[in-house]
Amino acid sequence: MSFWTDIPSLSRADLRDLKKGIDASFREFSKNYGEGIEAFFDPLYFFLVKLEKLLIAAPWPIILILVGGLAYLGSRSWKLALGSMLAFVVIGYFGMWKDMMATISLISVATIMCIAVGIPIGILMSRYNRVQSAITPILDLMQTIPIFVYLLPVVMLLGIGRVPGLIAVCVYAVPPVIRLTNLGIRLVDKETLEAADAFGSNYRQKLFSVQLPLALPNIFAGVNQTIMMALAMVVIASMIGVKGLGMPVLQSIQNQYLTLGLMNGLAIVALAIIFDRVSQKYGQRLQAHRYGADHE
Amino acid sequence: MVLIMSKPKLKITNLYKIFGDKGTSFVSSVRDGMTKQELLDKHNHVLGLNNINLSIPEQKVQVIMGLSGSGKSTLIRHINRLIEPTSGELFVDGENVLAMSQEQLREFRRKVTSMVFQKFALLPHKTVSQNVAYGLTIQGVKESIAKDQSHRWIDRVGLGGFEDRFPVQLSGGMQQRVGLARALATDAPILLMDEAFSALDPLIRTDMQNILLELQDELHKTIIFITHDLDEALRIGDNIAILRDGKVIQEGDPQNIIMNPADSYITDFIKDINRSRVIELRSVMDTKNKGTGDGLSHKMSLEEALPILNSSKTKSFSVVNEKNENLGSVNLDSAIKALARADNEEVAERYK
Numbered sequence: 117m118s119f120w121t122d123i124p125s126l127s128r129a130d131l132r133d134l135k136k137g138i139d140a141s142f143r144e145f146s147k148n149y150g151e152g153i154e155a156f157f158d159p160l161y162f163f164l165v166k167l168e169k170l171l172i173a174a175p176w177p178i179i180l181i182l183v184g185g186l187a188y189l190g191s192r193s194w195k196l197a198l199g200s201m202l203a204f205v206v207i208g209y210f211g212m213w214k215d216m217m218a219t220i221s222l223i224s225v226a227t228i229m230c231i232a233v234g235i236p237i238g239i240l241m242s243r244y245n246r247v248q249s250a251i252t253p254i255l256d257l258m259q260t261i262p263i264f265v266y267l268l269p270v271v272m273l274l275g276i277g278r279v280p281g282l283i284a285v286c287v288y289a290v291p292p293v294i295r296l297t298n299l300g301i302r303l304v305d306k307e308t309l310e311a312a313d314a315f316g317s318n319y320r321q322k323l324f325s326v327q328l329p330l331a332l333p334n335i336f337a338g339v340n341q342t343i344m345m346a347l348a349m350v351v352i353a354s355m356i357g358v359k360g361l362g363m364p365v366l367q368s369i370q371n372q373y374l375t376l377g378l379m380n381g382l383a384i385v386a387l388a389i390i391f392d393r394v395s396q397k398y399g400q401r402l403q404a405h406r407y408g409a410d411h412e
Numbered sequence: 413m414v415l416i417m418s419k420p421k422l423k424i425t426n427l428y429k430i431f432g433d434k435g436t437s438f439v440s441s442v443r444d445g446m447t448k449q450e451l452l453d454k455h456n457h458v459l460g461l462n463n464i465n466l467s468i469p470e471q472k473v474q475v476i477m478g479l480s481g482s483g484k485s486t487l488i489r490h491i492n493r494l495i496e497p498t499s500g501e502l503f504v505d506g507e508n509v510l511a512m513s514q515e516q517l518r519e520f521r522r523k524v525t526s527m528v529f530q531k532f533a534l535l536p537h538k539t540v541s542q543n544v545a546y547g548l549t550i551q552g553v554k555e556s557i558a559k560d561q562s563h564r565w566i567d568r569v570g571l572g573g574f575e576d577r578f579p580v581q582l583s584g585g586m587q588q589r590v591g592l593a594r595a596l597a598t599d600a601p602i603l604l605m606d607e608a609f610s611a612l613d614p615l616i617r618t619d620m621q622n623i624l625l626e627l628q629d630e631l632h633k634t635i636i637f638i639t640h641d642l643d644e645a646l647r648i649g650d651n652i653a654i655l656r657d658g659k660v661i662q663e664g665d666p667q668n669i670i671m672n673p674a675d676s677y678i679t680d681f682i683k684d685i686n687r688s689r690v691i692e693l694r695s696v697m698d699t700k701n702k703g704t705g706d707g708l709s710h711k712m713s714l715e716e717a718l719p720i721l722n723s724s725k726t727k728s729f730s731v732v733n734e735k736n737e738n739l740g741s742v743n744l745d746s747a748i749k750a751l752a753r754a755d756n757e758e759v760a761e762r763y764k
Contacts (some may be wrong), residue, residue, distance in 0.1 A: 309495060311534075312546075314527040315522065316550055317550050330535075
């Protein structure tokens with residue numbers, strides 16, 4: 117055994133002990149605190165289940181009208197609104213209505229959570245350089261670490277089901293909204309801020325009347341990305357028991373059901389396109405003042 | 413000539429600004445004569461302002477002039493502390509601005525000073541009306557009152573009818589009118605104008621100068637006006653301070669600067685101006701020899717006076733002030749002599 121050919125390493129026994137030790141202490145931790153943490157997330161579970169039940173129980177025409185209405189409000193485009201409604205009808209016609217409602221409720225709750233957590237963190241990052249340099253590597257980690265690596269501890273702590281699925285989705289989907297909130301605020305014109313200062317604005321006034329409104333297009337691009345990434349996680353979330361369009365896809369992989377996989381996969385794509393187009397159009401309208409178009 | 417100075421609104425004493433992490437430690441060496449270049453080469457710090465002493469009279473237009481990099485924009489930002497000085501003192505109405513807490517400073521910025529910016533710095537997502545009302549909104553003035561106020565000022569700067577437009581829909585000149593209205597809307601007694609008209613084309617600039625002078629006739633604010641344009645400075649300044657490398661090299665009545673430039677830099681600076689239009693009779697009159705007969709106003713420019721002088725028999729007139737008191741006399745010879753450029757000897761040399 118020469119120094120030059122083999123990199124110095126822990127002995128096999130030491131390494132095994134180390135891994136075992138960490139595993140054991142995490143297991144201990146989840147045994148002791150798992151229930152507490154689960155209880156902490158109970159309101160989330162409750163909300164998620166309620167929304168899902170509500171969406172499934174609601175008569176389908178009402179959902180359709182809602183979808184069309186929201187799509188129109190967001191994009192101000194009849195084409196997009198009618199297209200969305202048509203896509204929903206087709207998905208329902210092929211028997212995926214309930215799964216789609218489950219997926220929509222998951223995505224909606226995940227997006228709301230990401231916005232609620234992400235925007236304040238982004239604001240803090242833009243205000244303090246130290247916070248920015250502390251959080252940026254964490255965001256890098258969240259976006260690059262293989263999903264299964266953090267899926268496991270989440271499952272160990274919270275078991276399988278909707279809430280761990282939701283958390284896994286959020287971990288993956290929240291970085292864009294944080295990053296773009298931070299970036300958007302930092303990109304606000306220095307002179308405009310100076311003017312706000314010169315007239316005696318305090319931090320809150322500056323934040324709410326200058327920085328956030330001017331950063332809104334960027335923040336919204338972040339929200340759009342977050343929605344897309346949440347949708348991309350639907351299949352993986354189904355591996356830990358989240359119902360929805362991801363579940364049949366997973367089954368189709370396990371059982372080689374080509375058509376089942378394709379249909380549900382296409383339904384996810386349709387949802388993604390609708391969410392993306394509507395939110396992008398809405399984001400563009402937020403920038404109307406930049407091009408001199410009429411505001412609202 | 414007797415110049416009655418109104419009491420100083422603003423007093424700046426021994427103000428230094430050195431940009432860099434350890435600025436404070438270099439103040440004493442700058443005081444002992446270290447130059448800007450030396451400070452930059454040896455210590456990598458930038459000398460922004462070098463021992464500024466200025467007394468700015470109330471209700472007058474104080475112009476601060478200099479080329480880019482002379483520190484004029486830095487200086488004006490010290491007045492409302494958008495930039496903190498490295499050392500020195502700053503008093504407004506006898507109150508020490510540098511001793512103010514953040515809270516007091518905000519109040520000071522809301523009520524005492526207002527500012528107009530070179531690049532307008534309007535809020536692009538707010539309408540003209542909301543922009544003008546911005547200072548009032550910040551102060552927590554009720555929305556309806558703020559709106560009334562803002563519409564009044566929008567009318568005053570000639571933008572009536574544009575209340576609901578967005579800044580991007582307006583031309584540069586119109587945008588700066590919004591900037592001016594925004595600054596006036598808070599009724600602050602001190603108006604800071606940082607190259608406010610420099611970004612506008614010449615005709616619009618003259619327009620804006622007229623608007624400012626008209627408003628000043630009525631409002632009597634203490635205006636601190638930054639510019640790099642000498643014609644503009646002469647046109648609107650009651651008082652001019654010329655800055656170079658962060659130092660005031662000459663300060664005072666514009667007429668005096670033109671008639672008695674302090675050094676070659678200023679001579680160079682003023683050589684291209686239209687002297688006949690700028691120089692007033694009070695600068696060329698002979699105060700010992702009071703003339704007789706009808707008087708010309710002491711504020712009359714040579715351009716206007718020369719034909720009158722030339723066509724008169726005596727080639728001489730008395731000079732009077734607004735109250736028709738005799739101040740002295742002026743004759744054609746002295747008027748023509750005053751037209752000669754300050755670097756005239758050099759030119760004369762060439763034609764020998």
